[in-house]
Amino acid sequence: MKKLTYGMVGGGPGSFIGEAHRRSISIDSQAQLVAGCFSRSIDKCRITGAELGIDEDRCYASYEEMAKAEAARPDGIDFAVIVVPNVSHYPACKAFLEAGINVSCDKPLCFTSEQGEELVRLAKEKNLLFMVTYTYTGHVTAKHIRQYIADGKLGKIRNVMAEYPQGWLAYEGEWGGKQGEWRCDPKQSGGVNCLGDLGTHVENAVAMMTGLKIKRVLAKMDVVVPGRVLDDNDLVMVEYEGGAIGTYWTSQFAIGADNDLAVRIYGDNGSILWKQTESEKVTIITRDGTTIERHRGNGGIEASAAKYGRLPSGHNEGWLESMGNLYRSLIECIRAKKDGTFTPDMIDFPTVEDGLEGVRFVEACVKSNNNGNVWVDM
Amino acid sequence: MKKLTYGMVGGGPGSFIGEAHRRSISIDSQAQLVAGCFSRSIDKCRITGAELGIDEDRCYASYEEMAKAEAARPDGIDFAVIVVPNVSHYPACKAFLEAGINVSCDKPLCFTSEQGEELVRLAKEKNLLFMVTYTYTGHVTAKHIRQYIADGKLGKIRNVMAEYPQGWLAYEGEWGGKQGEWRCDPKQSGGVNCLGDLGTHVENAVAMMTGLKIKRVLAKMDVVVPGRVLDDNDLVMVEYEGGAIGTYWTSQFAIGADNDLAVRIYGDNGSILWKQTESEKVTIITRDGTTIERHRGNGGIEASAAKYGRLPSGHNEGWLESMGNLYRSLIECIRAKKDGTFTPDMIDFPTVEDGLEGVRFVEACVKSNNNGNVWVDM
Amino acid sequence: MKKLTYGMVGGGPGSFIGEAHRRSISIDSQAQLVAGCFSRSIDKCRITGAELGIDEDRCYASYEEMAKAEAARPDGIDFAVIVVPNVSHYPACKAFLEAGINVSCDKPLCFTSEQGEELVRLAKEKNLLFMVTYTYTGHVTAKHIRQYIADGKLGKIRNVMAEYPQGWLAYEGEWGGKQGEWRCDPKQSGGVNCLGDLGTHVENAVAMMTGLKIKRVLAKMDVVVPGRVLDDNDLVMVEYEGGAIGTYWTSQFAIGADNDLAVRIYGDNGSILWKQTESEKVTIITRDGTTIERHRGNGGIEASAAKYGRLPSGHNEGWLESMGNLYRSLIECIRAKKDGTFTPDMIDFPTVEDGLEGVRFVEACVKSNNNGNVWVDM
């Protein structure tokens, strides 16, 4: 089958996330990088392009130029991957949508719900696919949980305890390198740091697994490490439509925590425990208290999730595979669009609508915090 | 060394907690049960007394009678153990204090801070020892954490995440037996269920380990399982004096959770993770992210904690030993009082003042919840 | 119910195991220590006796004297607890059996199978109860495994992997204190160190759980830490009657290992994993690969095992409770003998026959090792 082609905005030298996207896409060899605007400087962009084997004429000085030029080519890219700092997500996504090119954008989608709504509208209007790369929802075990709950096996959900602590920004006077610097800078990160980076992952993971819609939030956003100006620890009380409750915690100074996203879901028919750092397994407790550990790749994993596995159980799949699963679905959908076989239920990745939910969640939390930790409707 | 003597109020047939106290005290063979008011019926009381080898004339129809009679005997009990439902804690404790007898009372201490303050006052006035049996603080590893933090090894504490989920009351239409019934009954439990039972354990464990004082709380107390009238899931945001923050979660419908008290403490010099279900170990992460697991009984455990160990490392000590450690200190203190060698720094158990803190914590949470989840000063 | 009475041989100052037995018996308050020969010196014996509240006339200079004197008293002890170094197990047990007194002896039972056979014969002849305190088989979860397998749920057993590593004797020039000294001394330990101390635990734990009989062994007993003269690391290949195979590993220089007895049993219908350091749980994998974790105290634990629990699940029981479970059964049997209601199927503790099996196992291993690691029939 012919490979699709894609272009990247961002992902120049020293970029963790750009390289990670490229590696994830490579695993399945279904799409090839052919264009890019890797840096703001055209010279740097061309150096990266050369390293990646990109033709010089498809190395662009700006994403606007790239969007227009690729749209004009008969062999233009099938999708654009946006992996720049948060501040540029919105204009970059907009440029590609307007040019009629499918988009994959890193999370969080953008800064304001107005921006997000416009992107939702544009994608719909142009009939384009738009993925927001909430990586963790790509895990086979996360998909298993979604199916298990959708099938009613957990019963009515009562409470969700979810968290994402990290420790890399725990040190006074240290800024966590280039990435930490822009995250802690109000101008580049949109006035929200920890909640935007980690809280949106929590929000999305819970939404994806449970299908619950948030009704209102009460948030406490703390600035703890001396010298910081943006939140580095957040606690959000959540009430969902239908009566369930939840709590989301994120932190950047939890020394010893790596990327410890964890979700615990309590239903009236049992419980589910999941940690992304041990994403090869999921713990399910049935109504009678029996604790069952399911491994990715073993029987017992729901078919809609198991189909994403690439290796036998016990041969760990990790972050790259999880991200790769998102791209697998995006690429299948793009192919289907080309073939005329696409139907919306084929989408098995976080969409622009999911991205907008994340932005709305952050906005509501900020409002709650600014008003003294009061309840704010979504 | 001559054994001390004690009497028990409560602990009749079917009582889990009374028997557990007796077993815990037995481990060290330093005190002997010689009197009791085990049931409200004198006949039942005498049956239990006979089974436990208590002389019939020291089986009492009421705690008031018991307190007076034992105080009058030349060989009266050295201390009274109060293990009745919460509603009777206050009057029973008061009776023994007024009679001049040392008291060990199960937690929570009582219903109102007025009651608690009176018990504090009485204990001081009568110069008596008063232990509140927050069992989990007796663990060697809990004591290790306290010393580690007191010595400044964790640096300044920034955040505390603590929780105590259980699953035994998850089932609609089921009441968890006799014990669940009185806990879910406003009259017997003081109008608070989960937070009084489990939240006070969390509050005490954190206070004991960290030494932090709560400044204010914002609490959400939910009644979730259909048919309940009292809280069965509680989430409390905490601010401590000095600027640290915390979150306490308790639940009774977390299917699969047994007695999963867990405390995570994040300082600017490292982190501590502790679970009472794995109380033989404590995880300490140092500033540079090195994760160290310490086992009770290995070198590296602080001397003030290690001295409570009874068995080599790897030969697990459990709940009974933890409770036994509280009684070990109480008994040492009573002996020292008799010898005239007592000094207050010998006390290594939760006191009536600690019990009062628990009552105040519950009161502040209830007020916060009743007023719509607002901040309430302690 | 009237308490039984017991006497102790050994358990003087600094004895870990004597005190541990006393604590374990205390938990249930069903038997009282009333006599003892705690040390070889009558003066030291009396000092310990006084501390333990034993009448001076029941503090004895030798176990022979004690056995005779107690047998002659109308209120003589119901059972004797033998907790001396291995070399004295045989003569001490013999003395009490000959005096008509029930015996509880620490493991290993004795040095030679001839001695063991004599003790078996004597116990039978005198119609006495004889317990050998393989502590770990007292755990509720160990009893659960036994029942699960006996009921055929694991299918036909194919392979057993069992081990007991420790680390306390890892250090050249250090001897692990008084206890290590006698264990490493051929005269006091019977010419076998690690295999006698730990290998017998492994042998007994597997035999108890699986019911398998060893047909033959091939053993490699190594002396590794410089300066040692007895084995400190042992590897035994095992073949059982009926075709199953097994491997037992023990070591005393596995730094970081506490008392890490672990048993893994593989049947044709599933697997069982058990660690005594996490004895509150047992992992059962069913035929289809589903991994189930059972907690002591939860439903799903076999009734014949669950009845030994003293605390709700999640309130850990440990080593003392496990040992206490052995004594619970011994005491029930002695009471039943007194009542005339005893039947052999009431015995739920390791017997003198089990102890003899351990001695035979050690003898076969030594023979195998001495002959160059060859197969030796049991």
Added chain:
Amino acid sequence: MKKLTYGMVGGGPGSFIGEAHRRSISIDSQAQLVAGCFSRSIDKCRITGAELGIDEDRCYASYEEMAKAEAARPDGIDFAVIVVPNVSHYPACKAFLEAGINVSCDKPLCFTSEQGEELVRLAKEKNLLFMVTYTYTGHVTAKHIRQYIADGKLGKIRNVMAEYPQGWLAYEGEWGGKQGEWRCDPKQSGGVNCLGDLGTHVENAVAMMTGLKIKRVLAKMDVVVPGRVLDDNDLVMVEYEGGAIGTYWTSQFAIGADNDLAVRIYGDNGSILWKQTESEKVTIITRDGTTIERHRGNGGIEASAAKYGRLPSGHNEGWLESMGNLYRSLIECIRAKKDGTFTPDMIDFPTVEDGLEGVRFVEACVKSNNNGNVWVDM
């Protein structure tokens, strides 16, 4: 940098291992598949080739043809990847070596040490690079252990306990699909099943981590599941040069085990515990018993290992990345050979000599087992 090119022998439809190699190589985008003999049928080969984007004229009917043709091309492949059943490893490798093409071959290298020695000789004579893909040694944590031990931090190694149980062939009458069928077939697998497949992984992992050389072995190779004719459970006692001892266990009927390769190494200065199913961490116990858990990506990982990490700690890397690390080094070495900058110390992958050691290990074990479980020198 220009991509290298490679060809593949094997890896047709339904091949797990061929696709896994391709994915692993893709992650770093440093080499491109351009030729192949994917199946024995040229038609099937071309179908796979087309799917993978290979030119039809580089789809070959046999590996002999492929070796010759590629050697003759000016743009011939830089290396060949051999992923056929074991029986064809030797002739296929030989063909490419003779044609002057670098080789990457799946393990075990071949059936006899004579074959292995010839491959070693050929590689040397032709001055070619030859990698044997023992995947697990590619893990960052495995490399960390190697450096830690090489630097003397563990002291003198005393004992190694290593194992690799699986459960997929536990079922009587079931053969584990196509892969299980050839493994259980003496003709295709070389007369050894479990030990050849899993035992060689254990042997290599221990050799790589510790640097120890095996002096002699005593092996017990059992055929357990009814209907099997080759070993499905193996226990090997090992003695190393220099005095250390070890035990290797492998099994294919350990229900619940996925790919549970685990290595425990005991030195006189501490211990190391490692599991490939939790390969993101390694547990190190220092001489004083302190248990330290190191995470890939955290500080504290040796630089020679850490450099292979692609993602921040907590974003799991798995099997593909581990295999990818082997290829990363192979590709660097090939590039250096082309540049004339190659030195042998650049090799950081298992070599043909390591593969030969595996074959010798299997031969010695088979001899030991055939002669009644006796010691056999390597």
